[in-house]
Amino acid sequence: MARALGLLILASSLLLTSCGFHLRGNLPLSHFPAMYIQSDRHSELAQLVSAKLQHNKVQLLDSMQQTAPMLQLVSDSLERRTLSLFPNGQVAEYELIYKVRYALTMPDAEPQFYQFELFRDYQDDPNQALAKAKELDLMLGELREQAANRILRQLSRLH
Template sequence: MVKSYFTSLVMTYKRLITVFTLVSLLSACGFHLRGDYLLNDELQTLYVSSSDIHGELTRLVKQHLSHNQVKVLKHKNTQVPELRIMSDTLDRRTLSVFENGQVAEYELIYAVHYQLRFANEEPKSFHFELNRDYQDDPSLALAKSRELSLLLSEMRTSAADKILRDMARVQR
């Protein structure tokens, strides 16, 4: 009886040591869960403004900030940094056409321009583009419109991630 108790106790300690070792190795190599960004202390409280305050990109950026324990203020405070989303635009360029002249494939170009403003400093401007190919098939119009909607949503999510990655690199 005592021997089996001792054996189970040793096994429990081995499991704990194994888990502790794995966690130590992961944290030592710089591993972070996807979507977790180490923002500077001065960016832990932030005001977010946008030309489209109810837009999907603005909503996603605020959601990502909240997920990273950043306090997003509802009213502007001149002492708090401001993230201003200047514009987000979607353009498309024709890549190929069918024999009858209809467009077969587009390149979608999602461009985002934003600024990060600190009190009593010039704003830091950022601009980037995300590109995706989209094949259009007129015979599957309903399915293709849903695919386009999902693709745009995914591009906006990627843009929100990119904004937070850029903010994590900001050095003052």
């Protein structure tokens, strides 16, 4: 009985590894042993991407090197689009649009540019301005986290 259970566990783990399954946050980035990240000095998105790369055992370089890839975080911005209004004309609901542009330059190759947008709905209430400002900050943090994960997923697909 114990042997059959052991064989079942072994077969299950082999199936999971052969299909490409990885635990969340652990991506196959072995083809990037070291990388240089270029971004604005205080970019929160760059800090998140850097932390995720280090978590996935990618060495971050202090300066650009000809033999290592460079990830350039060109821009990240938040835009708001009005979705609905209160009867008095004040904005009731926004659509938040988080835009990210970045480039990956492999050694001896031209930069490859990528961009994407993430969307969220945000309900505003002028009577609770402080709470809504905090909620907006939290949503922006979540959007940055989602963007960093998306960049790493894109890197893991490149060979």
